[in-house]
Amino acid sequence: MSDLKFDISPAQQRIQAEGKIVEPLKQFLSDADKTLTDYFRQHCQQENDTFWINELLAQRASVIDQTLVCAWQQMNWPHTEATPAICLVAVGGYGRGCLHPHSDIDLLILLDRPITPEIQQPIEQFLATLWDIKLEVGHSVRTLDECVEVGRTDITIATNLLEARFLTGSDNLFGQLTLKTGPQALWQDASFFQAKLKEQKQRHKKYENTEYNLEPDLKNSPGGLRDIQVIEWVTRHHLHTQNLHQLMEKKFLTIDEVKILEENQAFLWQVRFALHIHTRRDDNRLVFGHQQAIAALFGYQDKPNQLAVE
Secondary structure, eight states: OTTOOOOOHHHHHHHHHHSOSHHHHHHHHHHHHHHHHHHHHHHTTOTTOOTHHHHHHHHHHHHHHHHHHHHHHTSOOOOSTTSOOEEEEEOHHHHTTOOOTTOOEEEEEEESSOOOHHHHHHHHHHHHHHHHTTOOEEEEEEEHHHHHHHHHHOHHHHHHHHTOEEEEEOHHHHHHHHHHHSTTTSSOHHHHHHHHHHHHHHHHHHTTTOSOOSSOBTTTSTTSHHHHHHHHHHHHHHHOOOSTHHHHHTTSSOHHHHHHHHHHHHHHHHHHHHHHHHHTSOOOBOOHHHHHHHHHHTTOOOBTTBOTTO
16 A cells, blocks of 8 residues: 555645645645545455555544644744743544544643743644644643643543654653653553443443444444454553554464454444545444445445345
């Protein structure tokens, strides 16, 4: 898939020539989305290979990375001793470098000390630019101390910070973040595990504790993508692993167990990608009204004893 690469430099050249940010970035995003969607449609019926979806999602994240960094670099950031150090950080699912067409883009704007008027203005301008180019961004603006404080009491934020990924700005400040909010810095292994287990039980109860729902939620139903993420979160916290494959190296799972997880995750990713481009929104529920269209996209056909959606 080396041919599936995206370069934002033409958009940057337009920005420099025209003095405008929004339209070049919107065009870059539009062209990239079309290329990614076309590639998905061409490959989703290849039953002998499921792992092409991994690179597709990584390239989607790369497109957003380039867009955000480009927008950030157009802002007039003050550089004085009186202004806080600042950096832009990807967190949550986006922090993993894996992004579906309409998934939330979770960002942390990190400061080393409380915000000042001089730096608040470019922050607001940056966020307004993201809104103008139609990016669905969830963001927080926090100091390093605030991240530590809230991460100690909120397991969701602690988990998001566990997957933090540097985008641009002060790399030294980001290094301090990883040191102060990394594995076991905020939560001990046992308490982290119990908190994630409690979350999982509550989520399963919401979906009737069954993986056989006829209209499953690909992300949150039992056996869905969130359950695989729980494995990754807990082992990342306890074993300092970065992906499922490393669980084999740590002798936590066998080769066959890792293969099962990776193959099923890739398949669920394919179905979720299809659902997003079909509904044109962040939709994870495979309801009856969408099942025929998704089945047709994958090339499934009705047989005498089995419907395509089955």
